[in-house]
Amino acid sequence: MSRAHAHPALHLGFTANELASSPYARFYNPDLAPLPEHVKEALQIGGQACELFPPVDKVGGLQTPGYWPVETGYTVAPDGAVRISVLTPMPRVTPAMWDWWFAWHGCASERYKLWHPRAHVAVGWADGRADLAYVGRTSMVTEYVGSSLFEVAIRFVPPASLGFDEQRLAADGEVVICARVGLAKVPILTGWLVHHIRPVPGGAEMRSRFWLGGDNVRPVGMPGVLGGFIGRTAYRLQPIKAEQVRELMVHDAQEMNHLAGFLPDLYAAFGPGAVASAEGGLRV
Amino acid sequence: MSRAHAHPALHLGFTANELASSPYARFYNPDLAPLPEHVKEALQIGGQACELFPPVDKVGGLQTPGYWPVETGYTVAPDGAVRISVLTPMPRVTPAMWDWWFAWHGCASERYKLWHPRAHVAVGWADGRADLAYVGRTSMVTEYVGSSLFEVAIRFVPPASLGFDEQRLAADGEVVICARVGLAKVPILTGWLVHHIRPVPGGAEMRSRFWLGGDNVRPVGMPGVLGGFIGRTAYRLQPIKAEQVRELMVHDAQEMNHLAGFLPDLYAAFGPGAVASAEGGLRV
Numbered sequence: 001m002s003r004a005h006a007h008p009a010l011h012l013g014f015t016a017n018e019l020a021s022s023p024y025a026r027f028y029n030p031d032l033a034p035l036p037e038h039v040k041e042a043l044q045i046g047g048q049a050c051e052l053f054p055p056v057d058k059v060g061g062l063q064t065p066g067y068w069p070v071e072t073g074y075t076v077a078p079d080g081a082v083r084i085s086v087l088t089p090m091p092r093v094t095p096a097m098w099d100w101w102f103a104w105h106g107c108a109s110e111r112y113k114l115w116h117p118r119a120h121v122a123v124g125w126a127d128g129r130a131d132l133a134y135v136g137r138t139s140m141v142t143e144y145v146g147s148s149l150f151e152v153a154i155r156f157v158p159p160a161s162l163g164f165d166e167q168r169l170a171a172d173g174e175v176v177i178c179a180r181v182g183l184a185k186v187p188i189l190t191g192w193l194v195h196h197i198r199p200v201p202g203g204a205e206m207r208s209r210f211w212l213g214g215d216n217v218r219p220v221g222m223p224g225v226l227g228g229f230i231g232r233t234a235y236r237l238q239p240i241k242a243e244q245v246r247e248l249m250v251h252d253a254q255e256m257n258h259l260a261g262f263l264p265d266l267y268a269a270f271g272p273g274a275v276a277s278a279e280g281g282l283r284v
Numbered sequence: 285m286s287r288a289h290a291h292p293a294l295h296l297g298f299t300a301n302e303l304a305s306s307p308y309a310r311f312y313n314p315d316l317a318p319l320p321e322h323v324k325e326a327l328q329i330g331g332q333a334c335e336l337f338p339p340v341d342k343v344g345g346l347q348t349p350g351y352w353p354v355e356t357g358y359t360v361a362p363d364g365a366v367r368i369s370v371l372t373p374m375p376r377v378t379p380a381m382w383d384w385w386f387a388w389h390g391c392a393s394e395r396y397k398l399w400h401p402r403a404h405v406a407v408g409w410a411d412g413r414a415d416l417a418y419v420g421r422t423s424m425v426t427e428y429v430g431s432s433l434f435e436v437a438i439r440f441v442p443p444a445s446l447g448f449d450e451q452r453l454a455a456d457g458e459v460v461i462c463a464r465v466g467l468a469k470v471p472i473l474t475g476w477l478v479h480h481i482r483p484v485p486g487g488a489e490m491r492s493r494f495w496l497g498g499d500n501v502r503p504v505g506m507p508g509v510l511g512g513f514i515g516r517t518a519y520r521l522q523p524i525k526a527e528q529v530r531e532l533m534v535h536d537a538q539e540m541n542h543l544a545g546f547l548p549d550l551y552a553a554f555g556p557g558a559v560a561s562a563e564g565g566l567r568v
Contacts, residue, residue, distance in 0.1 A: 035325055035328055035329065250330060
């Protein structure tokens with residue numbers, strides 16, 4: 001992630017004008033729910049053993065019933081690479097709502113801001129299109145993590161490319177969002193993110209996973225040994241700090257918990273079943 | 285703030301002799317109340333977006349009813365400057381009690397220690413006088429913040445000089461304490477502090493604000509461009525660390541919460557209405 005300077009026109013939150021005119025204003029709530037207890041405990045515990053966090057090439061294992069040793073917590077590996085896990089219980093939510101959300105929010109900053117009103121600044125698709133799809137596309141986001149503003153390129157990839165059985169996901173009513181994370185202004189890939197959403201009684205649960213830094217860093221288009229060497233070397237010059245790891249865990253927990261609180265209502269208002277009756281739903 | 289070495293005669297807490305002879309001993313409680321839940325959560329959240337914390341030249345906005353986006357939390361701005369906010373609910377307390385406290389405590393270390401018995405070491409007015417006033421005067425304090433001992437010069441300034449409407453403050457029964465914070469041993473200003481106390485049902489609430497480092501740093505008597513350049517350059521050599529920001533937030537929350545617990549009784553015993561009956565009240 002690259003630290004960015006805010007463009008003057010970019011701003012956190014909805015302006016008075018946006019609150020008055022945005023079709024999404026009624027879903028904009030600048031007050032976040034309190035941090036869930038299990039997230040607070042994970043922050044207090046701090047870094048944990050790397051072996052408790054499977055590597056990204058084993059992420060397909062999320063499809064196996066049950067839980068990983070650490071569902072909420074983080075580790076810093078010997079090479080400085082970071083792995084973060086966050087579990088978010090989501091009553092009333094279905095996995096399909098999140099599949100819709102990841103396509104829908106990327107078209108408009110006003111949508112993106114609903115998700116984390118205290119950190120999300122701007123979003124747009126790299127291809128400039130406004131259709132409802134995300135796999136294979138790159139979302140360019142500007143957001144705070146902690147006190148620092150970052151410009152990030154999120155390249156969504158098919159779950160199968162990371163080892164998920166997509167037919168079985170569909171059969172089980174599960175959704176997995178997978179992406180290669182990188183810098184927006186320079187062609188450097190910095191890590192991976194995966195959000196696995198599966199049905200549970202009364203709703204769904206999201207299991208978020210991040211692998212960042214170390215061997216995950218490499219120049220775009222250089223998946224081989226040389227790219228790995230360049231990436232690791234670059235990372236050693238500016239490794240992720242422990243404080244940043246914690247801030248990223250807080251950020252993910254906050255945004256997922258916050259949106260889950262009103263996602264069913266947002267989906268009813270702007271989701272696939274509501275498009276005909278809500279023209280504003282596609283307004284950018 | 286400058287790190288100091290404790291003078292041998294300086295000590296934390298009340299000695300056995302002080303406990304036996306000090307007129308304030310019955311108000312000395314070395315046990316602090318637990319950190320309020322909202323402060324714990326702010327510590328767990330960590331740094332937040334700078335845009336959520338108004339700059340010092342907008343501090344007069346505290347007089348507007350309502351709350352700021354973050355009432356308890358901190359940010360580190362792109363230039364490394366720090367902004368900290370702490371909200372302290374204070375049942376039974378009135379704003380006038382704090383106005384009295386800021387003048388009264390500065391005359392004697394035994395009074396100052398009541399406020400934060402685990403961090404406050406010594407206090408005295410730079411002008412050596414012992415009268416009850418603080419605006420326009422400089423309080424020289426020696427206190428721990430975290431594990432480090434600091435000697436700080438706190439130059440109290442009129443609220444109007446920071447943009448407050450003093451007539452309206454008086455009419456609303458509100459009190460604002462404003463000060464320029466600096467090093468005690470060298471003529472360097474490091475930041476600003478503001479405590480806004482307003483009545484709420486059942487008592488009062490204090491909204492503390494700190495702006496430290498970065499552009500807030502400058503040599504005493506050099507408010508212009510050159511002073512700003514010198515200040516920013518000096519600050520880059522020794523910026524405030526994230527750990528110190530958290531420690532300062534804890535320190536403020538502890539001292540305000542602790543004193544608020546017995547300030548009404550202290551005020552009854554030594555405040556303006558009690559001077560005649562409590563000769564010891566003015567003893568240094």
